[in-house]
Amino acid sequence: MILHERSVSGNCYKVRLLLSHLGLRYERRELTAASRQERSAVLGDLSPSLRVPTLVLDDGRALAESNAILWYLGEGTKYVPADRFARAQMLQWQFFEQYDHEPYIAVARHWLRYRGTPVDPAALAERQEKGYLALEAMERHLEKHRYFPREHYSLADISLYGYTHAAREGGFDLDRYPALLAWLERVKGEPGHVPLSA
Amino acid sequence: MILHERSVSGNCYKVRLLLSHLGLRYERRELTAASRQERSAVLGDLSPSLRVPTLVLDDGRALAESNAILWYLGEGTKYVPADRFARAQMLQWQFFEQYDHEPYIAVARHWLRYRGTPVDPAALAERQEKGYLALEAMERHLEKHRYFPREHYSLADISLYGYTHAAREGGFDLDRYPALLAWLERVKGEPGHVPLSA
Numbered sequence: 001m002i003l004h005e006r007s008v009s010g011n012c013y014k015v016r017l018l019l020s021h022l023g024l025r026y027e028r029r030e031l032t033a034a035s036r037q038e039r040s041a042v043l044g045d046l047s048p049s050l051r052v053p054t055l056v057l058d059d060g061r062a063l064a065e066s067n068a069i070l071w072y073l074g075e076g077t078k079y080v081p082a083d084r085f086a087r088a089q090m091l092q093w094q095f096f097e098q099y100d101h102e103p104y105i106a107v108a109r110h111w112l113r114y115r116g117t118p119v120d121p122a123a124l125a126e127r128q129e130k131g132y133l134a135l136e137a138m139e140r141h142l143e144k145h146r147y148f149p150r151e152h153y154s155l156a157d158i159s160l161y162g163y164t165h166a167a168r169e170g171g172f173d174l175d176r177y178p179a180l181l182a183w184l185e186r187v188k189g190e191p192g193h194v195p196l197s198a
Numbered sequence: 199m200i201l202h203e204r205s206v207s208g209n210c211y212k213v214r215l216l217l218s219h220l221g222l223r224y225e226r227r228e229l230t231a232a233s234r235q236e237r238s239a240v241l242g243d244l245s246p247s248l249r250v251p252t253l254v255l256d257d258g259r260a261l262a263e264s265n266a267i268l269w270y271l272g273e274g275t276k277y278v279p280a281d282r283f284a285r286a287q288m289l290q291w292q293f294f295e296q297y298d299h300e301p302y303i304a305v306a307r308h309w310l311r312y313r314g315t316p317v318d319p320a321a322l323a324e325r326q327e328k329g330y331l332a333l334e335a336m337e338r339h340l341e342k343h344r345y346f347p348r349e350h351y352s353l354a355d356i357s358l359y360g361y362t363h364a365a366r367e368g369g370f371d372l373d374r375y376p377a378l379l380a381w382l383e384r385v386k387g388e389p390g391h392v393p394l395s396a
Contacts, residue, residue: 048291048335049298063286065293072286088261088270091289093246095263098297100247137246 089149108170287347306368
């Protein structure tokens with residue numbers, strides 16, 4: 001398998017983290033293309049949004065969207081619950097991650113750490129305000145449960161860990177959230193865990 | 199089952215559309231709460247993002263996020279492919295819908311049709327530009343395939359139809375996309391189809 005990725009991306013890290021848990025071998029290919037036109041040349045037939053991560057299987061079939069890739073790799077393993085309702089709850093948190101978490105926490109991190117141009121303070125404040133709402137929702141859940149969606153580590157934990165563990169780079173104060181901090185440590189202790197920088 | 203919803207929302211319509219295909223009975227409950235505090239009073243224990251649609255099952259368990267609700271209701275029916283890769287492809291398009299389509303097409307529609315306050319032309323133009331990229335990605339796919347992810351109507355079609363069929367209300371010119379227009383008609387012809395206004 002070939003993983004088209006940007007190594008600093010939390011979305012790409014999610015896929016590497018599951019691949020490590022599962023002990024699967026793959027080739028990493030860094031996307032250096034910047035413009036939409038350049039990305040189209042590399043990913044045009046592989047990803048509708050021309051984004052990474054994109055996984056190309058050995059038979060040439062391709063899959064985009066980090067959480068869909070996780071599903072493909074994870075289905076049938078212990079990282080996907082056996083119960084139908086629990087599977088839907090897991091997906092609930094993965095859709096939450098892409099809609100209410102990533103657009104604020106990942107974007108604030110990108111602006112502050114990787115973009116290299118001055119950041120508009122009002123725009124950053126807006127992203128951070130919404131990002132805190134996502135962290136608060138996670139904290140409320142983690143006050144009652146060890147993992148997402150319930151008591152066992154699943155794909156939803158991997159999806160949420162991708163950018164939450166790096167949220168300080170986006171200016172977020174994680175010390176407000178003790179249950180979340182304890183969850184970050186539990187995730188790090190899962191067999192096969194690797195850091196984003198691995 | 200109780201569906202907490204806003205009847206004009208395309209995200210809520212997705213759930214009603216699948217419930218109609220499946221012939222399932224449920225009670226509709228319109229969310230009239232406007233502020234976050236009011237929404238918290240209704241949805242606080244049910245939806246991490248305090249948003250609709252939120253489905254409450256007969257035993258009281260709740261599920262949020264339109265596409266996760268679709269998954270729960272659809273798993274085991276003909277609306278979810280049997281093949282593991284096809285299931286992941288279906289999810290790919292559903293995550294695409296929530297990340298690259300809904301934030302632009304649904305938001306432009308909301309601003310122009312439902313918000314009732316003046317629209318910032320530059321902000322609208324930016325949403326429309328990105329919305330057109332999503333429509334173009336759909337058109338490229340539909341030039342080769344009848345449905346999403348391939349040749350059979352699935353949850354991904356329901357997810358994408360929710361706001362695409364109403365995109366003109368967001369100022370989008372759909373006549374640029376003949377394959378997409380033909381797909382809209384095919385979806386309308388599926389047994390049990392109901393319009394958003396039903």
